[in-house]
Amino acid sequence: MVETFQDLYLGFSIALSPQVLVYAFVGCIIGTLVGMMPGLGPLAGISLLLPATFGLNPIIAIVLLSGVYYGAMYGGSTTSILMRIPGEAASVMTCIDGYAMTQNGRAGPALAIAAIGSFIAGSLGVVGLMLLAPTLAAFALRFGPPEYTALLLMGFFILAYMSAGSMPKTLSMAGLGLIFGMVGIDTMTGYTRFSFGVIELGDGIGIVPVAVGLFGISEILLVAGAAEPPKVQRPKLRELIPSREELRLSVGPIARGSLLGFLIGIIPGSAHIISSFVSYGIERRISKHPERFGSGAIEGVAGPESANNSAASGAFVPMMALGIPTSPITAVMIAAVMVHGISPGPLLIQQQPELFWGFVASMYVGNVVLLILNLPMVGLFVNLLRIPYAYLYPCILCFTILGGYSVANSIVDVWIMLGMGVIGYLLRKFGYDLAPIALGLVLAPMLELSVRQSLAMSAGTYAIFVNRPIAAIMLGIGVLIVVLSLKPLISKRKDWRASVGLESEQS
Amino acid sequence: MRLSTTISACVIAFAALTAFAQEPYPTRPVNVVVPFPPGGMADLSARPLAAAMEKIWKQPVPIINRPGAGGAVGMQSVSIAKPDGYTVMVTLVSYNTIPEVDAMFGRAPAYSREQFVPIALIAADPPVLVVHPSLPAKSVKDLVALAKKRPNEIVFSHSGVYGPSHVPMEMFVHAAGIKMRHLPAVGGGPTMALVLGGHAGMWASPPAMAVPHIANTKLRALASWGDKRLASLPDVPTFKEVGYDLEFYVWSGMFAPRGVGTAVVSSLRETVRQAVLSVDFKTSMERIKTPIAYLDALEFQKFLEKDLKMLSSAIRRMGKIEEAK
Incomplete structure (x- = not known):
């Protein structure tokens, strides 16, 4: 323990040097802006910035890039809350209740809670990374394809309870998402599926253009088609601060979101996007007033926003402790230190303590910087709502198309985004909920891959899912969730969904 | 109005004349397309190479990442790029495998190797x-x-x-x-x-x-x-x-779209040769622990043919993969 503090002292002495601090600020600012740009997420942000870090020293490079990473995770929530346009894919769930809060005139508190939740989750994530990285990394490696399958199945069971709409509509939208997820090269055999000769579809349909199109572009189209423009809001200063009640309601979701996000983040290959979906599902499931979800529940902002930020910290566990990039984002971060001749790996902590501890300390610093930067900016961001829609939305549409293109210099992505915008517009006109499409699209390729990988491991025997303890336990929990969720159907108790009729409010 | 027309006509005529004589190359930035995401092997060897070429040419040499479908997306985009020498690519061994796999599945090829001119082999890393x-x-x-x-x-x-x-x-x-x-x-x-x-x-x-x-x-x-x-x-x-x-070998090499002029090809070859020999490039490659394996166009062509023969027989042996059931 004493050693840890000594190491941490070394780390802080590096992280608090003025030069590093400046880059932490710059990284957080760039990240927040990148996150706010619809279509540009953390991956695009750090990929675009990577070449610029080659000339810096490795600690600064990683501080800058991780600043961009969690800046973008936070920044994505801003446009979701204010305009129902997800800045990046992990902010899809924030759109639902965040935007509803804006319509209720509570944009300021929603933004503030998102910032505070991100800060707490980020800080707890760093503590977890610091104290548990080697232990957790060893555990994370035990997560093979069968365990991963079980985890994803749990995600699907939660999906069943995610939507506020009717069950057939939710399931049909999830099905649509799963179908979109089938497009692309079959990873097990190399066959191309549903790509119609378009080479760009070989990698499948990306979640970023779909999320931005479905939610963002459809929102712009809906506003354009409305009989009269939505009223321009003039937020007052005292409305910016969360009320005591809102703070009280947020404590639980932030704590649960932080833990959940961190755990999902450390598992190799899993995405921070899922953590926000699962967090939203859990919060609504355990809430005493689930009917508030969808019409401005602060828990629906606090939970997912905390979860996606601590998942960002969690993803650093396998990266720092083992040197394995388990996601595209950590792959870019590893490249950033590799070009300096440092091989990230299990020996990094011993061989380059100043890098490891400097990084850990800079993450603490980065989270503080992000909070200092963003709380005062809430006032500024909220004032974006004062801009008349006639000017604001065309600008956003431009940024969206630019962002969608610049991720992979791909015009096909732009078409997917615009197509999804039209689909999203029509579906919302008919009262369908869009979130299950996004979740289906994220889960489908992952679940397919892990099921088929498991069977490749076992030579086709399904027993592999129950022979392995971790997988068996998680599947057991999943079955329990299904049974519990069937209870209201069997006991014919009136479901809250029937009585509230949230559907009509959605379009 | 008329004056300006005359002037612009003169300018165009002059430009055409100089182009006919011997256009200096490069007179503007040369884009290097990397058909893989930032941070991968192709990207990490292309960037220091581009930096070294920039110093020699005194022209910007930006890297453009066009990832997708295991490299097929970016390579296809270069195969149909204007062969003026201002779009080249640094790609990996998949250059040889993708057309073989396409042919085996009987699908329309993303590109064919005949659409490219090899410039130089840069690195080769045995797994x-x-x-x-x-x-x-x-x-x-x-x-x-x-x-x-x-x-x-x-x-x-x-x-x-x-x-x-x-x-x-x-x-x-x-x-x-x-x-x-x-x-x-x-x-x-x-x-x-x-x-x-x-x-x-x-x-x-x-x-x-x-x-x-x-x-x-x-x-x-x-x-x-x-x-x-x-x-x-x-x-x-x-x-x-x-x-x-x-x-x-997981190799990386530079290619240009077929149809580039001989003057451009020789300028590219010479510049890459100098860049590969530069100290900066060597240090960068040592840092990412990737061995440099420079071969000029002609030997690179032979290397590619040998590599292709070996890969294509391996892929044909593999055939269409049956899933374990």
Whole structure:
């Protein structure tokens, strides 16, 4: 323990040097802006910035890039809350209740809670990374394809309870998402599926253009088609601060979101996007007033926003402790230190303590910087709502198309985004909920891959899912969730969904 | 109005004249398309090369990442780019494998090799066979004996079907006359996680990625696919040393779209040659632990033909992959 503090002292002495601090600020600012740009997420942000870090020293490079990473995770929530346009894919769930809060005139508190939740989750994530990285990394490696399958199945069971709409509509939208997820090269055999000769579809349909199109572009189209423009809001200063009640309601979701996000983040290959979906599902499931979800529940902002930020910290566990990039984002971060001749790996902590501890300390610093930067900016961001829609939305549409293109210099992505915008517009006109499409699209390729990988491991025997303890336990929990969720159907108790009729409010 | 028309006509005529004489190259930025995401091997070797070329040409040489479909998206975009020398690409061994796989599946090819002119080979990195320590095989000989005793039981992983860690394994399995099952993953990081976690027994890893884990005894290296031992792993024999005539490299090289003028090609060749020899480039490649393997256009062409012959017979042997059922 004493050693840890000594190491941490070394780390802080590096992280608090003025030069590093400046880059932490710059990284957080760039990240927040990148996150706010619809279509540009953390991956695009750090990929675009990577070449610029080659000339810096490795600690600064990683501080800058991780600043961009969690800046973008936070920044994505801003446009979701204010305009129902997800800045990046992990902010899809924030759109639902965040935007509803804006319509209720509570944009300021929603933004503030998102910032505070991100800060707490980020800080707890760093503590977890610091104290548990080697232990957790060893555990994370035990997560093979069968365990991963079980985890994803749990995600699907939660999906069943995610939507506020009717069950057939939710399931049909999830099905649509799963179908979109089938497009692309079959990873097990190399066959191309549903790509119609378009080479760009070989990698499948990306979640970023779909999320931005479905939610963002459809929102712009809906506003354009409305009989009269939505009223321009003039937020007052005292409305910016969360009320005591809102703070009280947020404590639980932030704590649960932080833990959940961190755990999902450390598992190799899993995405921070899922953590926000699962967090939203859990919060609504355990809430005493689930009917508030969808019409401005602060828990629906606090939970997912905390979860996606601590998942960002969690993803650093396998990266720092083992040197394995388990996601595209950590792959870019590893490249950033590799070009300096440092091989990230299990020996990094011993061989380059100043890098490891400097990084850990800079993450603490980065989270503080992000909070200092963003709380005062809430006032500024909220004032974006004062801009008349006639000017604001065309600008956003431009940024969206630019962002969608610049991720992979791909015009096909732009078409997917615009197509999804039209689909999203029509579906919302008919009262369908869009979130299950996004979740289906994220889960489908992952679940397919892990099921088929498991069977490749076992030579086709399904027993592999129950022979392995971790997988068996998680599947057991999943079955329990299904049974519990069937209870209201069997006991014919009136479901809250029937009585509230949230559907009509959605379009 | 008329004056300006006259002037612009003169300017155009002058420009046409100079172009006819001998257009200096390059007079504007030269885009280097990398058909892989930032941070990968192609990207990390293209960037220092571009930086060195920038110094020689005194013109910006920006890298443009166009990832997708294992490199097919970016390579196709270059194959149809204007052959004026201002769009070139740095790509990997997949250049040779993608058309072979397309042909086997009978689908419209993303591009054909005839659409490119090879400029230079830049780097070639032989993978290394690493096994999980729980596998009772200390050498290639042990492994072959084990696999003969337990056919179709040992599982190897790779980063994608027909990809640069799948083909070398297939070559080994074929040469040794053994049978193993395969566990495809997506990308090098996840593949490494599967092997480190013991979910798969082995894979053909890029040396830079495997070295820290070998040092930490979490992985055991059995052999490498190069023609001589790796500088970073001097104790690990090559397949040739242990009796298998196997050679495989994850190489990166520069190409231009076919149709570029001879003057442009010679300028590119000369500039790449100088850039590869520069100290900055050497230091950068040492840092990412990737051996430089420079070959000029003509030898590169021969290298490509030899590589293709080997890859295409390996891919044809693999055929369309049947899933374990």
